[in-house]
Amino acid sequence: MTDFETYLQDYLQYVTVERGLSQNTRSSYQLDLTAFFKYLRAQEITSLDQVDRFVILAFLGDLEKAGKARNTVIRMVTSLRKFFQFAHRNQLVAVDPMLQVDPPKKGQYLPAVLSIEEVEMLLEAPDLTTNLGVRTRTMLEVMYATGMRVSELVNLTFDNLHLDLGLIQTVGKGDKERIIPIGDTAAMWLQRYLNDVRPLLGREQDPKVVFLNDHGHQLTRQGVWKIIKQLVAAVGITKDVSPHTLRHSFATHILENGADLRIVQELLGHADISTTQIYTHISNKRLAEVYERSHPRAQKN
Template sequence: MIIEDFLNYLQNEKRASPNTVRSYATDLYQLKEALGKDPAQATLPEIRLYLAKLAQKISRASLARKLSSFKAYFRFLKKNNKLNDERLLFLKGPKLERKLPRVLNVDEVFAMLEKPTGDDFLALRDKAILEILYGAGLRVSELASLSIDDVLLDLQVFRIKGKGGKERLTPFGQKAKTALLTYLEAREKLLKRKKKETRHLFLNVRGKPLSSRSIHRIVKKYALYLGLPEVSPHTLRHSFATHLLEAGADLRVIQEMLGHARLATTQRYTHLDFSRLARVYDDSHPRAKRSKKNEGNNDYRRKKRR
């Protein structure tokens, strides 16, 4: 029952997302099965042996994620005086190469947003989804969980319930509003035709709530139409943040819109390209005096990106 107590703690006190709770449950029950006992009774050598076997089967990133689940559980056990071996609190995972997520340039994003065409339900829905993912920078889970009540059309704002149950208001632009209004009309017609009622915003053709996995497939489909592999909803979220940053938006404003609890998370999530660094240096530093040749190179870089 100790694992179940931990999962209840995650869900009810930490307000972790359903996906997080499911991932932790999978990791911990797999560990329990491998050990033949609750991990609360495990020793450091037993856990190290299990991790060593896992390392031969899964990637470093997957191993690090599982270890994160284990350590969260061990901290919970320590807090409740049920941890058998306190050395488990100091387990170290594999070193990971920190990679920036892929970001699309403005032209690539615009081409993708224009790809859904037609006035059928699916095209209008997909158009709205893409516009909102890029226009508001939402997580895919946040988009999937949106209800009609979360849309404040007059203010052009979404009421978002993010990680840990924290609420925030996220603005969206006129393009997203236009796409959303058109979709809402098609949504209402679909529900009348199917004789169904639901407060969920995004639906499938049967009138049921659209899942995060389905949204992933939608984004990937339109990206592949344009020959853009490895594009996900997170790619549009990252592109949203990066383009704001490149246009001069304050990092703390971006942090608020993304729903990050710590500024450090936003700093890792976004990045500055060389052209912006050079432009800020030229405009700000009193001793810059960059040559005309370098200025021309910077102009060329900017035009190339457009």
């Protein structure tokens, strides 16, 4: 094992044991740092003490030249900043090179949002004559009704469901727990799935998990992504749709129908309201599009 691999393993052990970070966050750090160490080896850099701000800036420049998204570069900077803080505290480097690297400005990113009609098309796409079709319809109804992250959805357990109260309990980023209302329609589908389908899918492998695949195992994030991509293609939606798109659509639609931004922040589990404000930009953009299409004097003759 090389020094870089040892440093990576020590760091991942630290964020797991001492900081208690989620598996998703640990995986992101591992992916980013593996790419960085690969770059260092390609540059024949064999020691962390050889890394200065110019090495890091050259690495980030290579990422941008390779066409990496701005948010990917920002995430890389965060990963490197956290790692070198750890390295400096543990005397692996004499000077933290990230102290001289400014974070890149976050790009204005408006996520894809489905119209209400497109959401209806997607919800009605599963084949309800099959058990998996009922499961998929239920899964989509819950995602759109609650705005849950896909990681929260696949980790739902029976203990999280309080359907008699119209509520779902979930744990989001940073192990932050929140209670989300669930509408009558999604609750009805959940009840149908739990009564008629879930007992047939479960083969005792995951007795507490709500959503299972056809092998009786816990449904994965990748599994949900694959299911949604297949349905989107089947109904002819041309937008770039992912599981997160239903979360974006949930937030945008309730804002457009008069929900307060602070309420949306709580429903989505955002720590900072500035994260939620992206949806006001989406609403304003959609408003402008409707105006351009609808007003008789909005378009040039």
